[in-house]
Amino acid sequence: MKKVTYLLIFSSLLFSCKKSEGNLNFDDSQSIEQKQKELSKYPTTVTFNKVLHDFGEIQQGEVVETEFIVKNTGKNDLYILDAFASCGCTVPEVSKEPLKSGESTPIKVKFDSNGKSGFIEKSVNIRCNTSRMLETVKIKANIKTNK
Structure with a gap:
């Protein structure tokens, strides 16, 4: 009876700790x-x-x-944890739903040129599960002031 109990406990621990690549669940208490x-x-x-x-x-x-447009070209699901810009004038917007292999999703980027002038280049960083863990796209513009 003890052996059966230990076997059941061990099996449940083994299978409950194993996470399949498509079933990662995070809660809000976990940090990035x-x-x-x-x-x-x-x-x-x-x-x-x-x-x-x-x-x-x-x-x-x-x-x-x-x-x-970001496309998952790998075998595992793509999880985008966060997208953030180099300053508050640039606002990225992206779905945080996992992407299966072959799926794509847009990353919308809005830039507010209020108070800016001249040539600008801003970075948008995407924190995700690639080997680099941080992917970057950029925007640039030449802002003309009203005279």
């Missing part, structure tokens, strides 16, 4: 670093339709938008 550590066990690869978007010449105060 904790989630990233767990995801590093399931790396995948991605491609972008572009890594730089040039808005060209825009007027100061103009709000412009673009979209980068």
